[in-house]
Amino acid sequence: MSSATAGTVDHAFRAALYAESDTALDTGASLLAADTAADAELARRGQEFVAAAWRRGWQPADVVRIVRRELDDVHVRLAAELIRAQQAHDRPRGPRWRAQLDELSAGAAESAEAAARARPDRFTHATTVLELYRLLLRLPALEPLDEHEPTHRPGTASGGSESRMLTRIRALLAKAEATGFPQEAEALSAKAQELMARHSIDEALLAALTPTAAAPGACRIGVEAPYEQAKAVLLDAVATANHCRAVWNEPMGFSTVVGFEADLEAVEILYTSLLVQATTAMTRAEAAQRAGGRKRTKTFRQSFLAAYAHRTGTRLAAAAETQVTDDLLPVLASREVAVTAHTDRMFPRTTTTRLRGVSDAAGWTEGAEAADRAQMGVRPRLPRDGRDARDA
Known part of the structure; x- marks a missing residue:
């Protein structure tokens, strides 16, 4: 040169x-x-x-x-x-x-x-x-995300096996989102949820039985406009239900989710699926509103997604309360402390924000009803005696 x-x-x-x-x-x-x-x-x-x-x-x-x-x-x-x-x-x-x-x-x-x-x-x-x-x-500095190879424990699947499982889960959810038959969608989602729960439960049980130096990590998930506030609320609800924490960076268009690896995977997959389901339901409901002569598309969509996120959070929180047996409370409590501490180190200063633009009653009602119909990754009750989840 x-x-x-x-x-x-x-x-x-x-x-x-x-x-x-x-x-x-x-x-x-x-x-x-x-x-x-x-x-x-x-x-x-x-x-x-x-x-x-x-x-x-x-x-x-x-x-x-x-x-x-x-x-x-x-x-x-x-x-x-x-x-x-x-x-x-x-x-x-x-x-x-x-x-x-x-x-x-x-x-x-x-x-x-x-x-x-x-x-x-x-x-x-x-x-x-x-x-x-x-x-x-001109890109600003972001909170660094730890990038390291996952620790392999005796009895856990190899990275290739985990990748195959996640690929299978994603394929099942994609089919559930694409089909026009509710019963087929429910069956496909149920199978995906079973695999997702098995993956996460195995990790929790192994953490209880064979403690390691595994620590929480973090990933970033895009929260794209429009209606990004409602989408960030939905992601936060999914993260909370899966023992993770989500911190939204509005100017950069993403949320950082902090948690253990198996739970981060569950959050990514479930949030993506629920968002697709919400968008599909919103488009269908909006078409019906337009057929009835209504024109307020923007306020309807904002209210729809806000209600969907709110109702989804309620459903996930209620489900999470009933899924954990007393046997796993100590390990889950320990993980929650670790996740909270990791989040506080990454984000020592955070603020809360109020959801804006929710003013359409019809949109709110339709969104809440769509959330009630959505297929979610509800985890089965964890085994009480430390057996492998597949045998429970």
Whole structure:
């Protein structure tokens, strides 16, 4: 790399990355478009921006989420390319991180086809690059999430077996969400719930019988607009019912969920399924309202989802109170203390917020009724004598 090439990139960055105006962006893009020798250095700098985001606590899914929210699809494709390229220079990470990279790789072929179809001119491409780098440069620091390999205990399934179980659960819930037959959906959801409960119960029993140094972890789950307040309330209800804590970051569009690994998996799966069910029910109820001559779509949807989240929380809390036998109270209490302490260390200052925009009585009623119909991962009663859950 020549000093002249590095100078071109530096001049473009000084012009475009530290100013908001379109004129500054155009100046930087013009410099880059005129110097074809700067392309490799420009890509290398992009990988450095990605590595800096990792040091500030961001993860691949977080970066893709914020780019998708703030910019366009072409920026998302470019960000994914940079993340994959930077992977070769990164240190080993944990399974959640790897799963995020695998998801990016799964869409790589489609992204390449889309990029080939677009084929922008050099100025347009340089503008896209600078817009993305400007966003990456200004990402704030986030609470770091521990990324480590899970501890393997005698009697537990290997990572591959757990992945197969989770894949099966997700497939069952996907079928339940897609079918138009309530009885089929109920049967599929019931089977998924059985597997989910077995996975989590096994972890709780093993923790009681073979104590290890396992500690709570955390993951981030996207809470996307619109109606993100109601969605955050729903996620909080699911997290609480599964012995986790959720902290919502409204500006960044996600909640951080803190808990033990098996419970984090249950929260991710159940929240996703309930949100799909809520959206489907809301669309159906809204169509009926429109057929009756009503037009207040936004207030109806906000009230619907707020009621759905509230009622779901009530149902999950009631179910959680009846699922635990006295035998497991000590280990669950110990886990709750550990989760609370971990949450307080990550978030020493939190505030509460009031749910806004809930003013449509019909939407509230429809949402509550939809929550009553929703299929939830209610856990069976835990065995009293320490037997494996499969034999209970």
